[in-house]
Amino acid sequence: MQQVLSSLDKGHPLGELLHAFLPSATVVKTRLPLAPEMDLYLLSADFPQHDLSPEQTQRIMNYPAYWCFCWASGQVMARYIFDNPALVRGKRVLDFGCGSGVAGIAAKLAGASVVIACDLDEDAIKSTKANAGLNGVELEYADDFFANDDEYDVILVADVLYDRANLPLLDVFLKRAPSVLVADSRVKDFHVNGYQWLAFQRATTVPDLAESEEFSRVNLYFGQR
Secondary structure, three states: OOOOEOOOOOHHHHHHHHHOOOOOOOOOEEEOOOHHHEEEEEEEOOHHHOOHHHHHHHHHHHHHHHOOOOOHHHHHHHHHHHHHHHHHOEEEEEEOOOOOOHHHHHHHOOOOOEEEEOOHHHHHHHHHHHHHHHOOOOOEEEEEEEHOOOOOOOOEEEEEOHHHHHHOHHHHHHHHHEEEEEEEEOOOOOOOOOOEEEEEEEOOOOOOOOOOOOEEEEEEEEOOO
């Protein structure tokens, strides 16, 4: 169940981002059900989904604000990191497709020495910066994974395989890091060289979008060179 801690006023940068295309929506500081060690600024659970005009609906379709949700896979990954801090402790970690920053922030809270949050969406980077500040951690940021050849100790990949065209990235990740942690609820026939199934957990998106039951079934996979 979502625990709303406080609302953001319209002057807050994330509130302004959201109000630009959803004037009646609110961003709230929310404690994650599976990972109560951290809070995130997310879309309020009372978001008026049925009161949107056709123009607002089209705008959301054209630009879905992934950053104002904590997707099920991100929650499950954060929980796993908190339960297994040795995975990231003292290491250089990349959070690929960071969205709200949930995985990267969890890694930093669990003792990672450096966390780079990477996302092509500049609003996701803004969201992650706000959420990092909310949780009292400092991250580094990048907008293009392919802009350099940097290597990492661990790469975190949560809810990135919604498009099967992204599956080849898993091979690329293992060339850039000896360890890759993947959380996914979309791919049902996950068979990728170098990766093995690690764990399973049920979770929902926060706020809950009443998605299909199958999308609440999150699997974790661990890749090693």
